[in-house]
Amino acid sequence: MRPMNAAFEIALPTKDDLPGIGELYRAVAGVEGGLARTRDEITDDYIRHNFAASRDRGVEFLATIGGEIVGEIHAYRPTPRVFAHVLSDLTVAVHPDHQGLGIGRALFARLLATVEHEALGVTRIELIARESNQRAIRLYESLGFRIEGRFEGRIRGVTGSLEADIPMAWIRGRRGVGHP
Template identity: 30%
Template structure:
């Protein structure tokens, strides 16, 4: 994922916001703000015919040294590319990069209504470790409601 992909990556993020089941975010950040929170070497796009179909990135969960191998995963697929293996390719790439870098735990937080994302993560060895019930209010579609978040993690078998 490079700055040349910014417009398409942010458009896919916007689609996730507008879909209502991908994030608590309500506005698309600037590229600089978006990119600053993502780890170099662990951010990828999937492309077909030069068009970005999806992206994945890892973000640190803490600045404390003890958690240096624990990261949060985000994966987004363009609505028109869903169901075509894009998410699988992206998760495979970022898991490979994470293990080469010595990262031992990948975490994800997913709305329970996002069943496709839950199934995708579980297919790659993520396990449900809990649910944050009513963890945040989600302002979406002119309404505000409490949302649960399913917590998943994948522990490396090699690190």
């Protein structure tokens, strides 16, 4: 069994956390094959936009260890009202030094618990993962997300060739893995 790190905490972000979230994302983007954005594409605007959109029409959580931000997850509703029940644009990132310790799973658990227990009216959460990120895809499947198709040749891979992007969704109340 992999070790569990009991020392991390899950928290709601404030504006003061924006620089720390930016640092986290730049560290995570420094390792190719996970996030779609490269390090130089993690701009302050991008981090601010995620914070504002998640605050106004979605959710965002941080994982911290001793006050340092080591993980983040966010997702938010598309603006057209016909998508008011959907959380989209989900991104999750755990610092490379702290991956494999249960932090990503804990961030998802908090997000899913919020959707299950708070009256947000969300019935669908969607995300996209590159096909080679099997570790992430397995994690999402174990949480109840299902693969909904295959966007062939959508994303450039680490070697420069194109690979498939895999759309996945979690549906509220759907039974199966992650919904005992």
